[in-house]
Amino acid sequence: MAKEKIPVTPAIRILRQHKIEFGPHLYNYEEKGGTAVSARELGIEEHIVIKTLVMEDENKSPLIILMHGDCEVSTKNLARAIGCKQVQPCDPKTAQKQTGYQVGGTSPFGTRNKLPICAEASIFDLERVYINGGRRGLLVDIVPADLEKILPVQRVNAAINRQ
Secondary structure, three states: OOOOOOOOOHHHHHHHHOOOOOEEEEOOOOOOOHHHHHHHHHOOOHHHEEEEEEEEEOOOOEEEEEEEOOEEEOHHHHHHHHOOOOEEEOOHHHHHHHHOOOOOOOOOOOOOOOOOEEEEHHHHHOOOEEEEEEEOOEEEEEOOHHHHHHOOEEEEOOEEEOO
């Protein structure tokens, strides 16, 4: 079987530009399948798949939160951590307009607009994480510390375990 060519997305360009070592992983994307599908397709734990969620505060200012795939975001704790009254997910059109990525393929790297980026603090306790590479069906594995090398990350404690 021929090896699939890895698409060169803005995220991949940023990782290469900053000389970040990464491993690309293509998988069969399923609409609304989320991190459970990508983890299953790649044979990895959902906890190490990091989802990139676009939220907005009470003033409609967008931000990104990086969260474990098997966790939800406590919007109350996130709002408190970033010093605002309220945070909620923004609609898909706004998310795509702000990031330049289609929902399901949103990466924190190479976004159209520079957005504040929060990351669940426990992500940095992991050896490697799998994060969106800027296209549906493409994850890249990286060392979590590399996130802070190229992104202005604010660590937060906003995870709610789904179990």
